[in-house]
Amino acid sequence: MANPTQPDWQALAKLPAFHELLAAKRRFIVPATIFFLVYYMALPVLIGYFPDLMKKPLVGKVNGAYLFAFSQFLMTFVMAAFYMRTARKWDAMEHALLSSIESKNA
Amino acid sequence: MLSSISSTTAAIQFTPALGMFLAFVALTLVITYFSARKATGSASYFAAGRSIKGWQNGLAVAGDYMSAASFLGISGMIAFKGYDGFMYSVGFLVAYLTVLLLVAEPLRNAGKYTMADLLAYRMSPRPVRAMASLSTLMVSIIYMIAQMVGAGGIIKELIHVEFAPAVIGVGALMLVYVVFGGMLATTWVQIIKALLLMGGAFALSWMVLSKHGYSMSTFFDSVSHATYAGTAPAKNLLDPGLKYGAAVNPWGPLDFISLALGLVLGTAGLPHILVRFYTVPDAKTARVSVAWAIGVIGVFYILTTFFGFGAATVLQKAAILTADGKENTNMVAPILAKALGGELFFAFISAVAFATILAVVAGLTMSASTSFAHDFYTNVIKHGAEAKPGQEVRVARITAFFVGAIAIAIAIFMGPTANAAFLVGLAFAVAASANLPVILFSVFWKRFNTAGAVAGLGTGLASAVILILLSPNGIFGKTGAIFPLENPGIVSIPLGFLGAWLGTILSKPDPNSEAKFAELNFRAQTGLGSEKAGSGH
Numbered sequence: 001m002a003n004p005t006q007p008d009w010q011a012l013a014k015l016p017a018f019h020e021l022l023a024a025k026r027r028f029i030v031p032a033t034i035f036f037l038v039y040y041m042a043l044p045v046l047i048g049y050f051p052d053l054m055k056k057p058l059v060g061k062v063n064g065a066y067l068f069a070f071s072q073f074l075m076t077f078v079m080a081a082f083y084m085r086t087a088r089k090w091d092a093m094e095h096a097l098l099s100s101i102e103s104k105n106a
Numbered sequence: 107m108l109s110s111i112s113s114t115t116a117a118i119q120f121t122p123a124l125g126m127f128l129a130f131v132a133l134t135l136v137i138t139y140f141s142a143r144k145a146t147g148s149a150s151y152f153a154a155g156r157s158i159k160g161w162q163n164g165l166a167v168a169g170d171y172m173s174a175a176s177f178l179g180i181s182g183m184i185a186f187k188g189y190d191g192f193m194y195s196v197g198f199l200v201a202y203l204t205v206l207l208l209v210a211e212p213l214r215n216a217g218k219y220t221m222a223d224l225l226a227y228r229m230s231p232r233p234v235r236a237m238a239s240l241s242t243l244m245v246s247i248i249y250m251i252a253q254m255v256g257a258g259g260i261i262k263e264l265i266h267v268e269f270a271p272a273v274i275g276v277g278a279l280m281l282v283y284v285v286f287g288g289m290l291a292t293t294w295v296q297i298i299k300a301l302l303l304m305g306g307a308f309a310l311s312w313m314v315l316s317k318h319g320y321s322m323s324t325f326f327d328s329v330s331h332a333t334y335a336g337t338a339p340a341k342n343l344l345d346p347g348l349k350y351g352a353a354v355n356p357w358g359p360l361d362f363i364s365l366a367l368g369l370v371l372g373t374a375g376l377p378h379i380l381v382r383f384y385t386v387p388d389a390k391t392a393r394v395s396v397a398w399a400i401g402v403i404g405v406f407y408i409l410t411t412f413f414g415f416g417a418a419t420v421l422q423k424a425a426i427l428t429a430d431g432k433e434n435t436n437m438v439a440p441i442l443a444k445a446l447g448g449e450l451f452f453a454f455i456s457a458v459a460f461a462t463i464l465a466v467v468a469g470l471t472m473s474a475s476t477s478f479a480h481d482f483y484t485n486v487i488k489h490g491a492e493a494k495p496g497q498e499v500r501v502a503r504i505t506a507f508f509v510g511a512i513a514i515a516i517a518i519f520m521g522p523t524a525n526a527a528f529l530v531g532l533a534f535a536v537a538a539s540a541n542l543p544v545i546l547f548s549v550f551w552k553r554f555n556t557a558g559a560v561a562g563l564g565t566g567l568a569s570a571v572i573l574i575l576l577s578p579n580g581i582f583g584k585t586g587a588i589f590p591l592e593n594p595g596i597v598s599i600p601l602g603f604l605g606a607w608l609g610t611i612l613s614k615p616d617p618n619s620e621a622k623f624a625e626l627n628f629r630a631q632t633g634l635g636s637e638k639a640g641s642g643h
Contacts, residue, residue, distance in 0.1 A: 007634070007635070009624045009625035009628055010621065010624050012624075012628050012634075013624035013625075013627060013628050018628065018631075018632070021631060021632070022627075022631060025631065029207050029208070032207060033203075033204075033207055033208065036200065036203045036207075037370070040196075040197075040200045040366070040370055041363070041366060041367070041370075043193075043196065043366065044193065044359075044362045044363045044365070044366040045363060047189075047346040047347070047359075047362065048350065048352070048358070048359025048360070048362050048363060049352075049359055051345075051346055051347050051351060051352070054346055055342075055345050055346065057330075060323045060326055060327065061323075061326045061327050061329070061330035061344065062326050062344065063344055063345070065189055065344070065345070065346045066189065066192075066344055069189075069192055069193075069195075069196050070408070072196045072199070072200055073196070073199060073404050073407070073408055075200075076199055076200050076202065076203055076400060076404060077400065077401070077404060079203055080202075080203065080206060080396075080397055080400045083206055083207060083393075084393070084394075084397050087390075087393055091390060094631075094632050094633070097632060098632060098633075098634060101634075
């Protein structure tokens with residue numbers, strides 16, 4: 001570990017750069033989480049309470065229920081890709097934050 | 107028991123299936139041998155020295171996750187219940203967004219070996235670790251029973267031994283990996299298994315499509331009026347509601363929602379998935395490994411369409427029933443393989459299924475025994491100090507024996523007809539109700555304290571288990587069930603969150619926990635001071 005003594009966590013947690021990092025993460029994670037949970041839970045709710053709607057064949061014999069379920073896979077892939085891209089920006093912020101702390105200690 | 111083992115041993119014949127199975131066992135034992143030579147100390151035994159690369163851990167997460175439930179259970183569920191079984195495939199995958207967005211990185215940054223490391227950070231360690239260890243053991247054992255049941259069925263077909271000795275054999279083999287090889291051996295068994303399983307899934311799907319002239323529309327056409335090759339009235343398996351429809355059971359739709367909720371929130375509370383993030387050097391690698399896992403797992407679950415529905419269009423109904431006429435839900439995939447690819451392909455798919463079970467059971471045993479040794483033995487009984495160097499690892503090895511024995515005994519008691527996907531669904535519900543609320547509150551809520559953590563773990567665990575016992579699958583059976591849903595999640599998950607919240611606000615604020623939140627939050631979000639590769643014994 002770079003720092004043998006315990007850092008002053010209270011002071012670190014008050015750093016503006018840390019709050020920027022937290023806010024940046026929150027801006028992505030909160031809406032993304034709400035979106036995927038709502039999109040996902042819509043599937044069992046629609047199937048359970050509107051089965052006739054979901055049984056309607058849309059592409060050949062493939063019905064709305066299957067297409068919606070399949071779209072959940074695509075949603076997961078796209079969401080994960082977005083997360084990976086956004087998280088790279090956080091890494092840069094985190095790196096800047098940690099190196100500023102280290103240079104202060106040195 | 108002994109006499110039945112020896113009498114069945116005499117009947118074992120050397121089949122291609124047995125050959126492939128032995129080849130896999132031999133390969134993994136070699137890996138275990140080399141891992142055992144590398145493994146010294148706790149960080150090495152419990153966390154593979156934090157040396158696993160992102161793509162390797164991604165494959166291992168996938169290998170740890172795609173269990174007997176995924177391969178055997180889901181194909182059976184889809185073959186018999188159609189679309190409703192596919193919900194497992196969807197939920198098992200989408201759940202990884204919960205892991206990726208909320209849990210993986212903070213957990214890697216702030217923890218060491220177990221889920222409880224994260225909780226104990228801010229709280230009084232002893233009560234929190236004791237509860238977390240109990241919940242870890244509970245989830246692992248339910249999950250393991252599902253795998254053992256699947257294993258018993260497979261081995262029975264593969265080398266014609268009885269269910270009980272088959273289950274005992276699997277248990278013994280997995281103990282070898284865990285006891286001698288630790289996390290490194292377990293990881294490699296999981297990686298090899300993930301590759302084999304993906305190969306098997308592609309091959310099986312390809313053969314199903316070839317039966318339908320490589321045309322998707324022909325395939326879906328025949329699924330829409332599947333008759334199990336003419337032996338039953340036509341059913342549209344693509345229609346939702348064959349298992350959970352309101353027409354089948356008035357509680358069905360709510361049960362379906364409850365299942366979906368348990369699946370999407372459960373993965374992020376599964377102890378054997380959580381411990382996988384400690385094997386990588388940092389949070390970024392943890393994130394990369396989840397992304398890899400999402401890719402591999404997602405493709406696999408899309409393919410369950412082909413082997414699940416494919417079984418219904420290709421097989422005769424008689425082929426997928428057991429000798430006494432029950433639905434053989436865990437054997438659909440191997441039977442389909444036999445019908446499409448003959449004896450050799452059956453052997454391959456069975457060996458893959460077996461590898462699947464072995465890898466998952468090894469992972470589960472690993473996480474259960476790690477939690478007991480690290481949380482309960484070292485930190486509760488011994489007050490946080492190892493009695494002697496290496497004691498923790500020794501306790502973990504002994505625990506592995508007991509955990510394995512309990513799971514084996516219950517699996518034998520439940521018998522070969524319990525559906526593996528269903529049992530795993532229950533483990534997910536317990537994990538989602540007990541573990542997830544306290545993980546999330548611990549990372550994101552400053553006011554959270556020890557009383558809240560203990561109350562959350564306690565209510566989540568107790569409500570999920572009690573509701574399962576009172577459900578139609580529980581002690582009172584279908585007719586006497588007090589709780590009408592098969593899946594407890596919709597009640598037990600909110601109860602877990604409520605318990606954690608009430609426990610916190612009804613107890614005095616804990617200044618220590620709030621002060622430590624600054625530290626946990628900073629570490630969890632930036633990775634400062636988290637344990638890196640090679641450090642810490």
